[in-house]
Amino acid sequence: MKESTYLGAAETATRIRSGRLSPVDAVELCLRRIETLDDKLRAWATVSKRAALDTARALERELEERGPRGPLHGIPVGVKDVYYTAGVKTSAGSKLCEDFVPEYSATAVRRLESAGAIVLGKTACTEFAANDPAPIRNPWNLDHTPGGSSSGSAAAVAARTCFVTLDTQTAGDILRPAAYNGVVGLKPSYGRISRHGTIPVAWSLDTGGVMARSVEDAALALGVLAGHDPEDQSSSSGPVRDYVSTSRGWSDPPTLGLLRRYFYDHASEKVREHTERVVDLLGSAGARIEEVEPPEDLGLVYAAHRTVVFSECAAYHQETFRQRPEDYGPKLRQLIELGQVTPAVSYIQAQRLRRRFARRLGETLHGVDAFITATTPTTAPSDLSETGDRRFQIPWTFAGVPAINMPSGLDRSGLPFGIQLIGALFAEDRLLATAYWCEKALSVDLSPPLEEQRKI
Amino acid sequence: MAGATKEELTNALDQQAVELFGQERANELRPSLEERAEQLWLLHQAPLDREEEPAVMFFP
DSSP, X not given: OOOGGGSOHHHHHHHHHTTSSOHHHHHHHHHHHHHHHHHHHOOEEEEOHHHHHHHHHHHHHHHHHHOOSSTTTTOEEEEETTBOBTTBXXXXXXXXXXXXXXXXXXXXXXXHHHTTOEEEEEEOOSXXXXXXXXXXXXXXXXXXXXXXXXXXXXXXXXXXSOSEEEEEESSSTTHHHHHHHTOEEXXXXXXXXXXXXBOOSOTTTOEEEEEESSHHHHHHHHHHHBSOOTTOTTOOOSOOOOHHHHHHHOOSOOEEEEEOTTHHHHSOHHHHHHHHHHHHHHHHXXXXXXXXXXXXXXXXXXXXXXXXXHHHHHHHHHHHHHHOGGGSOHHHHHHHHHHHTSOHXXXXXXXXXXXXXXXXXXXXXXXXXXXXXXXXXXXXXSOTTOOOOOTTTHHHHHHTOOEEEEEEEEOTTSOEEEEEEEOOTTOHXXXXXXXXXXXXXXXXXXXXXXXXXXXX | OTTOOHHHHHHHHHHXXXXXXXXXXXXXXXXXXXXXXXXXXXXXXXXXXXTOOOOTTOOO
């Protein structure tokens, strides 16, 4: 039988519901891995050991007395340190928030808890989820970046110190670290998961999402997290599907729109070759592959996205930055300064372009189940002062459409490759079903070669 | 802005930076101001339909 920490969230939840594993066992296994591995990885900003064990015991009693609270009953999860957690420090990787303990939890955190998940603690991230890296390491190679901004979450899931993490993406903050660390990363449509109770980067772009070990686990978590929240003015009131059932129930091979232009121009040779191999494999398994053209100049889309991020980020930090500029890291400081000098007309032009791009993208996606291309131009770079290239993930965040990274193999130096699928706005059910089919066809199961893992 | 050259945009951003952060910091920011100006230039070259509205918080 597989070690419990090597199972996914869905299988673990099934075992807990049937009494074959207790929530306390699941938490203790994860805590043991954190104790053994996190000195090196530093993926966790705060571990709430006592609270997690107390919750696990309460959920154990609850299961006996009343049955499971929800689909994540007893599942240990991590929460990116930009989500408010009542009574637990929420520092967003910044000196400015080092003593901030929220009085309430973000809506998304409350939804996880209502579904029976156990919050183990807060996963570390870059400063204010921007570009100054935290000292988090990539479990595949400690000298390579884990990406960002959700670097701690990606490392935590890859090292199997928890089953699922709750994250945010403003540029490529979920998909890129997911690719670099060999895990599944899902950024749903903008508005699908509530932003209420999160520390923002750029309000009109910030999107809640998850990391997990499989597409099914991501679908399970999305089903819990998705849904309208009156406390978030950008929250969608669209229907929420049973994403696990729709994924499992899909058996027809999908039609995939392969994006070569722009992506192949910027990708390394080994990433291009790998992507072609993956597409061939999916084609051999029955998927129909059609090459598609980006409906807009993606260099222009990148420029527009940066304009929106810089401007909104500068607006959010305006007062604090004036009072305490020395408490900002060099990259965030520069980002705010560039936002301050960006003209309002440029911001509006960028948002106008965004609307056109989103519409055109929707039209292009109409003929396929999903787009497919490489998630990142290279595997994780060996530069710990940066978080990697975000240009392959930005178009989808800018258009607000859902995207998912799936691990698709290892390069010669043992670093994970990632493939991304992009779906139509609010069609997460179709995207996840396509991803589920592709995951089965690729049959890739990655686990980082951490020496310490052998001792656990 | 629409007809400005990259150089004119860089100078405009540079002038703003000097006013807001001082000459020394503006000098430090010069390479990123040039990159910003390049991005803004690209953005303002994009032909947009007059009826295209901005997409702030535009999802239901």
